[in-house]
Amino acid sequence: MRVLIAGPVGSGKTTTAVQFIAEGVKHKEPGVVVIFEETAPKYMDQAKALGVDLEEMSQQGLVEVVYVRPLDLSMDETLYAIESAVDKVGAKRVVLDSISGLEAALAPAFKEDFLESLYRLLGALTGAGVTILLTVEATEAYNQMRFTPHPISFLTHDIILQRYFEIDGELRTFVTVLKTRARAHSHDLRAYDVTSSGVVVGKRLSEFTGIITAVPRAHTPTKA
Numbered sequence: 001m002r003v004l005i006a007g008p009v010g011s012g013k014t015t016t017a018v019q020f021i022a023e024g025v026k027h028k029e030p031g032v033v034v035i036f037e038e039t040a041p042k043y044m045d046q047a048k049a050l051g052v053d054l055e056e057m058s059q060q061g062l063v064e065v066v067y068v069r070p071l072d073l074s075m076d077e078t079l080y081a082i083e084s085a086v087d088k089v090g091a092k093r094v095v096l097d098s099i100s101g102l103e104a105a106l107a108p109a110f111k112e113d114f115l116e117s118l119y120r121l122l123g124a125l126t127g128a129g130v131t132i133l134l135t136v137e138a139t140e141a142y143n144q145m146r147f148t149p150h151p152i153s154f155l156t157h158d159i160i161l162q163r164y165f166e167i168d169g170e171l172r173t174f175v176t177v178l179k180t181r182a183r184a185h186s187h188d189l190r191a192y193d194v195t196s197s198g199v200v201v202g203k204r205l206s207e208f209t210g211i212i213t214a215v216p217r218a219h220t221p222t223k224a
């Protein structure tokens with residue numbers, strides 16, 4: 001299974017990814033985190049602030065953090081680095097955080113080929129029973145509930161969307177499932193908070209309308 005989390009900067013994608021890996025370790029499912037934007041020590045620091053010691057998990061052979069600088073590596077080397085890490089820990093969970101970082105770093109001439117190769121690698125991993133979490137930075141305006149056809153959206157059919165909205169002088173976040181492949185899913189828009197212990201999903205935002213416009217109004221019941 002492959003799941004894509006799309007959301008703007010700061011909406012909690014990395015937090016969710018770290019929790020996903022930590023939860024895997026709890027269930028004896030080793031994990032690999034592939035990062036493109038910042039170095040492993042920085043990423044591990046962020047995880048540590050959430051109470052997830054990736055470094056210790058790595059020393060125990062349960063997690064590998066792979067920092068890929070695509071410009072420095074050929075496509076083959078990059079894919080090989082990911083595959084090696086997966087083999088090394090016997091990964092059951094793989095995180096790619098984020099596809100935007102990967103894309104940004106790739107020279108346009110390589111992009112299509114690379115995504116093709118990555119697609120094949122992800123397909124092979126999925127076929128081998130590995131669950132993959134991809135993150136992508138959604139760049140469109142906050143008031144557009146639109147998932148711009150992104151060149152990487154073909155990588156998965158299961159998409160979770162995170163968004164900001166404004167209420168009571170605060171910028172809050174909500175999450176919704178945009179689509180799943182061949183299964184029914186919840187259509188709730190749920191508020192969530194990123195806390196020091198991770199993402200905490202709250203209730204459905206039924207008291208508002210227009211949340212997807214980012215500036216909701218109080219919901220007026222139609223029946224007295």
Ligand SMILES: Nc1ncnc2c1ncn2[C@@H]1O[C@H](COP(=O)(O)OP(=O)(O)O)[C@@H](O)[C@H]1O
Nearest residue numbers: 008009010011012013014015049050194195196
């Ligand atoms: N340990 C923490 N304690 C409290 N809040 C945190 C912690 N770690 C991250 N956050 C909050 O979560 C927000 C989103 O972080 P992050 O998961 O890195 O987002 P993204 O990857 O989507 O850019 C940050 O702006 C920060 O306020």
Ligand SMILES: [Mg+2]
Nearest residue numbers: 013014015097
């Ligand atoms: Mg992030």
